[in-house]
Amino acid sequence: MNSDQLKGKWNQIKGNVKQKYGIEMNDEEAYSEGKYDEIVGKIQEKTGKAKEDVKKEIDSW
Structure with missing residues (x-):
């Protein structure tokens, strides 16, 4: 397992x-940011890519 994972x-x-x-404070923006961070983290863990590379890839979708 590398450091990016x-x-x-x-x-x-x-x-x-x-x-x-976000759920506790009824803050939809915080909840959405959390979901995004979770998705980035899952992809980063599976591929071993840097966070910035994963974000660029997601943004291109």
């Missing part, structure tokens, strides 16, 4: 926390 795990955890905060 570990960072991907961290981004998933961070995303889950943002989502829970």
Whole structure:
């Protein structure tokens, strides 16, 4: 497991926390950001790519 994969795990955890905060505070923006971070983290973990590369790839969809 390389460092980008570990960072991907961290981004998933961070995303889950943002989502829970968004639900508790009724903050849709925080919830959406959390979902985005979680998706980026999952892709980053599976591919081992840097976060910036994953974000560029998602934005091109």
